[in-house]
Amino acid sequence: MKTLTSGEIASYCDVNLRTVIRWIENGKLKGFKLPGRGNNRVLVEDFIEFLERHDMPIPASLKGDATPSILIVDDEMPVAKSIQRVARRAGFDSYIATGGFQAGIMLSQYEPKVMTLDLSMPGMDGYSVIDFTREQSKYKDLKIVVISALDDISLERALEIGADASLQKPFSNHDLTMVLEQFMSM
Amino acid sequence: MKTLTSGEIASYCDVNLRTVIRWIENGKLKGFKLPGRGNNRVLVEDFIEFLERHDMPIPASLKGDATPSILIVDDEMPVAKSIQRVARRAGFDSYIATGGFQAGIMLSQYEPKVMTLDLSMPGMDGYSVIDFTREQSKYKDLKIVVISALDDISLERALEIGADASLQKPFSNHDLTMVLEQFMSM
DNA sequence: AACTGAAATGTCACTAATGTCACATTTAAA
DNA sequence: TTTAAATGTGACATTAGTGACATTTCAGTT
Numbered sequence: 001m002k003t004l005t006s007g008e009i010a011s012y013c014d015v016n017l018r019t020v021i022r023w024i025e026n027g028k029l030k031g032f033k034l035p036g037r038g039n040n041r042v043l044v045e046d047f048i049e050f051l052e053r054h055d056m057p058i059p060a061s062l063k064g065d066a067t068p069s070i071l072i073v074d075d076e077m078p079v080a081k082s083i084q085r086v087a088r089r090a091g092f093d094s095y096i097a098t099g100g101f102q103a104g105i106m107l108s109q110y111e112p113k114v115m116t117l118d119l120s121m122p123g124m125d126g127y128s129v130i131d132f133t134r135e136q137s138k139y140k141d142l143k144i145v146v147i148s149a150l151d152d153i154s155l156e157r158a159l160e161i162g163a164d165a166s167l168q169k170p171f172s173n174h175d176l177t178m179v180l181e182q183f184m185s186m
Numbered sequence: 187m188k189t190l191t192s193g194e195i196a197s198y199c200d201v202n203l204r205t206v207i208r209w210i211e212n213g214k215l216k217g218f219k220l221p222g223r224g225n226n227r228v229l230v231e232d233f234i235e236f237l238e239r240h241d242m243p244i245p246a247s248l249k250g251d252a253t254p255s256i257l258i259v260d261d262e263m264p265v266a267k268s269i270q271r272v273a274r275r276a277g278f279d280s281y282i283a284t285g286g287f288q289a290g291i292m293l294s295q296y297e298p299k300v301m302t303l304d305l306s307m308p309g310m311d312g313y314s315v316i317d318f319t320r321e322q323s324k325y326k327d328l329k330i331v332v333i334s335a336l337d338d339i340s341l342e343r344a345l346e347i348g349a350d351a352s353l354q355k356p357f358s359n360h361d362l363t364m365v366l367e368q369f370m371s372m
Numbered sequence: 373a374a375c376t377g378a379a380a381t382g383t384c385a386c387t388a389a390t391g392t393c394a395c396a397t398t399t400a401a402a
Numbered sequence: 403t404t405t406a407a408a409t410g411t412g413a414c415a416t417t418a419g420t421g422a423c424a425t426t427t428c429a430g431t432t
């Protein structure tokens with residue numbers, strides 16, 4: 001049950017915060033108040049309904065919640081396709097990136113909920129990818145699933161620096177499904 | 187999702203506010219109304235499209251940042267810094283990416299006017315980067331400057347698949363300056 | 373050149389919506 | 403816990419929308 005603050009709505013609508021509060025007060029926008037001093041919260045669905053009712057544009061980042069997506073970063077196409085099949089069954093829209101540059105652009109463009117990452121791609125340091133991603137608050141909610149043929153220690157290190165789950169190659173579809181379904185509901 | 191008020195558009199177009207409202211009413215300019223009394227808002231992209239459609243001049247302040255930026259993709263920090271110095275003197279804001287993944291994210295995030303690209307970065311295929319970038323209409327205006335120690339034939343191939351300029355390592359600051367100043371004014 | 377009429381644009385006054393500012397207080401992050 | 407960032411509020415300043423009407427623009431005609 002995702003909610004928005006008055007400030008977030010203000011920036012979505014490119015309008016002053018004061019104005020948003022007035023909309024809520026007038027009943028034009030449905031919302032509720034927190035117990036504290038009455039800070040406002042608006043359900044995403046109410047906000048979208050509000051936008052539609054007034055023919056206002058709906059930010060892409062709000063629409064995206066309908067079907068969460070996953071970015072599969074792997075240079076071996078067969079592996080990527082196999083992950084894609086599992087992801088699709090778990091209910092994700094999926095995208096495949098076979099190189100670091102593509103991965104970066106697609107991550108930024110599609111803002112997926114989950115990213116699977118092959119640690120041992122030629123010429124790409126998976127650790128620095130995790131590092132760099134975790135440094136950016138924009139991706140704080142992104143779930144990173146590390147997939148690699150490397151040993152346990154490497155996988156553990158990945159978890160330490162910010163990955164959310166790890167799978168050792170070859171992985172079973174069942175294990176991957178478990179992980180994805182867990183993230184799907186978060 | 188930046189928007190403009192009818193008043194802002196009026197002053198951009200040096201036209202009366204009343205006229206802007208009529209444009210929106212007639213459907214000549216796409217816009218939407220705020221819930222209050224129906225104050226008009228126009229998405230910047232719609233406004234630009236409107237200006238282009240009527241061959242009207244586009245204010246520089248709408249085209250993005252006041253100061254254009256450059257993304258420097260190079261794994262050798264000293265080289266990157268050196269490019270950065272030249273770029274700064276040519277009037278660019280600059281960002282450095284030392285890996286493909288970072289480069290992708292930064293390209294998408296900062297939308298620079300120019301990207302310099304080291305063709306021979308370990309484990310990153312510069313050609314596929316150019317290819318992938320050129321496939322996306324979003325980056326049709328991005329200027330790609332290829333920098334490499336490879337031979338002429340490699341540089342020519344880069345130009346063929348979509349790079350806008352090439353420099354052979356070691357390059358002179360003067361040559362780089364020439365290239366950047368040319369792109370600065372485009 | 374001058375005339376003409378229709379369409380587009382500008383003007384004005386008035387009202388209502390929206391923005392601004394300073395400050396208290398809460399919320400979230402470190 | 404400490405600190406920084408958001409939020410709510412009231413009073414007040416700006417800006418936008420509207421209708422009626424004046425003015426300009428512009429192509430076609432004399």
